[in-house]
Amino acid sequence: LAKTTQPISMDSYEGQEVNITCSHNNIATNDYITWYQQFPSQGPRFIIQGYKTKVTNEVASLFIPADRKSSTLSLPRVSLSDTAVYYCLVRAAGNKLTFGGGTRVLVKP
């Protein structure tokens, strides 16, 4: 299973762009990279998933370099409500989903 490594925490301010990088050095050829957001007392919520290059949806962008050994979640113009824990997952063969420690993002006014 590909192990993921993320920063423990990040601080930002409202209106700024937040970029969280996840390392997954031993990602396998068929693995996808998925990001989740979790608020206190709630289950994680799917944000975005990608395999290579760039993926964008209405809430975030995901950048994956050619070697796929890392990925960066970009949250544009964050607001206070984006304060949460963000998890990077590698979807391995067999769909055994194992979470890393996550990144606690604090958005300040």
Place this chain on the structure above:
Amino acid sequence: DAGITQSPRHKVTETGTPVTLRCHQTENHRYMYWYRQDPGHGLRLIHYSYGVKDTDKGEVSDGYSVSRSKTEDFLLTLESATSSQTSVYFCAISDGAGTFFGPGTRLTVL
């Protein structure tokens, strides 16, 4: 939100008693998962299922068993609950693309 429910939502029990948590889905997704989350920590995979009667262990499976007799239900059983199993338990379902989590069950073992 995806059709996934967990029951009970809250439970207080005593050490040594058996406990069963239920995860129910209406999405007909193949994969189902049980995680536990302790204060200030991430989610740890207990068991998962990749089809009816097909299950496998996760990172922290000791003290837990699971059963999946039909697509829509995935049961997590603590045969003899211990205080170390006090936690919030999340169920998740997946069709291989997106993964959706239930609201969680808060279990307290006294």
